[in-house]
Amino acid sequence: MHTQNHFDVIVIGGGPAGLTAGIYLSRARLKTLILNEGTIGGQMVLTHEIANYPGVENINGFQLSNIMKKQAKTFGCEIRSNIMIKDLILDKAVKTVILSDGTIYTSDSVILTPGGRSRTLNVEGEDVFKGKGISYCATCDGDFFKDKEIVVVGGGNSALEECVSLTKYVSKATIVHQFDHFQAFQYAVEEASNHEKINFIMESSIVAFHGNENLESIDIKNLRTGEISNFKTDGVFIFIGYVPNTEFLKDKIKLNQWGEIVVNTDMETDIEGVYAAGDSIAKKYRQITTSVGEATIAAMAASEYLHKKQILQFTKN
Numbered sequence: 001m002h003t004q005n006h007f008d009v010i011v012i013g014g015g016p017a018g019l020t021a022g023i024y025l026s027r028a029r030l031k032t033l034i035l036n037e038g039t040i041g042g043q044m045v046l047t048h049e050i051a052n053y054p055g056v057e058n059i060n061g062f063q064l065s066n067i068m069k070k071q072a073k074t075f076g077c078e079i080r081s082n083i084m085i086k087d088l089i090l091d092k093a094v095k096t097v098i099l100s101d102g103t104i105y106t107s108d109s110v111i112l113t114p115g116g117r118s119r120t121l122n123v124e125g126e127d128v129f130k131g132k133g134i135s136y137c138a139t140c141d142g143d144f145f146k147d148k149e150i151v152v153v154g155g156g157n158s159a160l161e162e163c164v165s166l167t168k169y170v171s172k173a174t175i176v177h178q179f180d181h182f183q184a185f186q187y188a189v190e191e192a193s194n195h196e197k198i199n200f201i202m203e204s205s206i207v208a209f210h211g212n213e214n215l216e217s218i219d220i221k222n223l224r225t226g227e228i229s230n231f232k233t234d235g236v237f238i239f240i241g242y243v244p245n246t247e248f249l250k251d252k253i254k255l256n257q258w259g260e261i262v263v264n265t266d267m268e269t270d271i272e273g274v275y276a277a278g279d280s281i282a283k284k285y286r287q288i289t290t291s292v293g294e295a296t297i298a299a300m301a302a303s304e305y306l307h308k309k310q311i312l313q314f315t316k317n
């Protein structure tokens, strides 16, 4: 049997952006529901130490998520985790969210914060050593590899630029790239090529990760000869692209060619009453701070939208 529930705002995604929206909306006395597909906290919970969230020292992602969750709940925000969205109707005045368990929720406004995920190599051992030597974020984890020897995977601008930024910490970085040339701007190629700490293994790719507690070595396949060799390393940073979790929004709202949600400076999408924030929107820098900032704007813009709508209805009646 279906249950029906109406909210002022439904927030889709319970990472730092979604939780921030929940805090602001429920504190503004708006009836708010956060619907989250996975574990509450999003990518934050994958982070063993967050050292760059202002005002908070020595905290892991799980702890920071719990604080944000508690804060949202204190103000009355309702949260449902481990749900699966089956369908969405966004282009009507009343928005509808249908879950795979048959539950139907409606709202006057929606904030989309489904975040994203780094593209993975999808090879043996990658899941095992994620956060134990394998990283997808130089800003987040570079500091943990002081004076260590690392490998950087990728051949685009982010791989080359992030590799140069990692040389602040590491003693040596080896870029492993599948082609014999880079798909990056010339300045980035020159900066990396001229750097004394950076070496290159071209036309090659990682085919397996090995270690005990932490990552210790990788198998690299030469794509021209097919030869596989073992390479000792303290860490591997993978920069082969980013995938926004917006597959479920295709044909529902405007996405750009990379599947990122297109928003204006008030975090409005192309549909009235629908806002978006965090890692799933079209932007360059993806951090907890940027996500919570955008979610603040989205929540305030949604509050103003609902306020104006209420006034409009009042005037009409």
Ligand SMILES: Cc1cc2nc3c(=O)[nH]c(=O)nc-3n(C[C@H](O)[C@H](O)[C@H](O)COP(=O)(O)OP(=O)(O)OC[C@H]3O[C@@H](n4cnc5c(N)ncnc54)[C@H](O)[C@@H]3O)c2cc1C
Pocket (backbone or CB within 6 Å): 012, 013, 014, 015, 016, 017, 018, 035, 036, 037, 038, 039, 040, 041, 042, 043, 044, 046, 047, 049, 050, 051, 052, 053, 085, 113, 114, 115, 116, 117, 131, 135, 136, 137, 139, 140, 141, 245, 248, 277, 278, 279, 280, 286, 287, 288, 289, 291
């Ligand atoms: C290993 C790692 C370390 C990092 N370290 C740091 C760091 O130290 N400092 C820093 O500032 N940033 C760090 N980041 C980046 C930071 O975690 C992200 O920028 C931030 O979490 C993005 O927040 P978000 O809320 O937009 O998205 P996410 O954190 O991705 O959260 C999105 C949430 O939405 C849910 N969701 C997805 N699709 C749906 C759907 N269809 N329906 C319902 N829910 C859905 C997801 O399950 C998830 O819970 C790190 C990232 C990684 C991967």
